[in-house]
Amino acid sequence: MQKKRSRIQIINQQKVLDAGTEIFAKYGFRGTTIDQIADMAGMSKPNLLYYFKSKKDIYLAVLEQTLNNWLRCLMEWQVTGTPEETITNYIDKKFEFSRDHSAGSRVFATEILAGAPILKTLLGEDLKTLVGEDTRVIKGWVKDGLIRPIDPVHLIFMIWAVTQHYADFSAQIETLTGQTLQDEKFYKQAKKTVTQIILNGVLI
């Protein structure tokens, strides 16, 4: 049984988690050093290691935090409405995630690029199940003639790809357009265009 965390622990563990997220997002697990995280968190390396006993521990905590947010986002997709409502709502949620957890999305990206050594099992279980459920719903829409006959799994990948692109490639997008999802107008315009194209692309 865990002793409850002190005031200082709560503050400093969060500092490490936040700094870790930023650094891992840029350099991945291998490319990140504890010193970089400690610097950004404003503490010495031994001090940081008092809170997390290894680099891997920080990484696991960062991944877990991000993953929870992401899976929650995936599961919140309500299948009760029409295809139009459901897809619009799903794209909304994913854009929100890319805006509010941009660095987390990028940590996730580096993990996949590295071959998903930590997440592979989880992707093959929990996420696969979720995707399976979603494809069944979409297949139902096709059968009921509510949407065009498209391959469900590629529609899902499309939505993931586009929404995550704004987080994962934000450096490129900022260089090209001078803007990021943090700009309210840009955010709305991106979401509107993407939603419009996908809806018109699948609805009959």
Added chain:
Amino acid sequence: MQKKRSRIQIINQQKVLDAGTEIFAKYGFRGTTIDQIADMAGMSKPNLLYYFKSKKDIYLAVLEQTLNNWLRCLMEWQVTGTPEETITNYIDKKFEFSRDHSAGSRVFATEILAGAPILKTLLGEDLKTLVGEDTRVIKGWVKDGLIRPIDPVHLIFMIWAVTQHYADFSAQIETLTGQTLQDEKFYKQAKKTVTQIILNGVLI
């Protein structure tokens, strides 16, 4: 003036470039070690350093090779046909790139994730120019009533995002579906679905 490269040089430099592409794709510049590349290239580290004088040199060569392929792909987009032909052709080219230069695409992704320290200038110049030309063409289509009134830049990002997703997140896609773009059937199905949704999404 350069002395012409020997037979052995040509072979070994290519070996290093290929190995470097694979390793940088997984771990990015910082996370990659010369030893890893040397191992995969099947030579000792000092031997490798006889061909490229530093890790950065290998990285630059890998980036340049990939970038050339990518820019060529971007520029080959022929604006002579109808929007349908042009977009179909562009998606085709991008999918081909994701299939045939998957690791290169991922090296590119790690560079952007790291904040594009090497490519930033180039992105802000050459690529920006290309994107500017493309948006002008798309704007023309909108004005001529050939496609729906969508924001050109986000259509371009969409196409990039989706096509690159199959290369950059191939580890995830393989875990979820058991397939990659190397599988002919999967490749065709992915391209078909994406093309269909985007065309129906933008055409009137």
Added chain:
DNA sequence: AAATATTTTTACCACGTGGTAAAAATATTT
């Protein structure tokens, strides 16, 4: 205020990593 628990700093260390120098081995040219 004293006793105790928590947090932070100082001083390390072993191993990994980028890179070099020079000798040995191998290819190529004459």
Added chain:
DNA sequence: AAATATTTTTACCACGTGGTAAAAATATTT
């Protein structure tokens, strides 16, 4: 075949990096 140029190996080294031990400083509890 001998001379020369290229390639590979051996033996290093300085610095970076993950992590530890223990003392000092600070917070918290009694």
